[in-house]
Amino acid sequence: MKEQDRPVDRGPVRGEFVRTECRERLRLDLPGHDDFRGIDHLVCRLGDDFVAGLVLYTGTETLAFGEKKRAVPVSALWELGH
Numbered sequence: 001m002k003e004q005d006r007p008v009d010r011g012p013v014r015g016e017f018v019r020t021e022c023r024e025r026l027r028l029d030l031p032g033h034d035d036f037r038g039i040d041h042l043v044c045r046l047g048d049d050f051v052a053g054l055v056l057y058t059g060t061e062t063l064a065f066g067e068k069k070r071a072v073p074v075s076a077l078w079e080l081g082h
Contacts, residue, residue, distance in 0.1 A: 023057040
């Protein structure tokens with residue numbers, strides 16, 4: 001594990017973190033694209049304080065990419081209130 005990937009010792013202060021990123025693609029499994037790279041970095045740095053990582057994309061399905069990572073259609077933002 002690289003030094004920058006080790007969990008951060010924040011002393012007695014703890015919190016819960018969620019990260020959201022956006023992609024302008026219909027698919028997230030394209031070669032050469034690591035759509036969860038930033039989220040994976042936070043998972044390594046924050047450990048148990050990391051709650052969830054969401055990638056908003058232009059597809060139509062909600063997809064799981066592990067225990068705490070999801071790809072969610074950006075259209076879901078407008079459907080939440082209905």
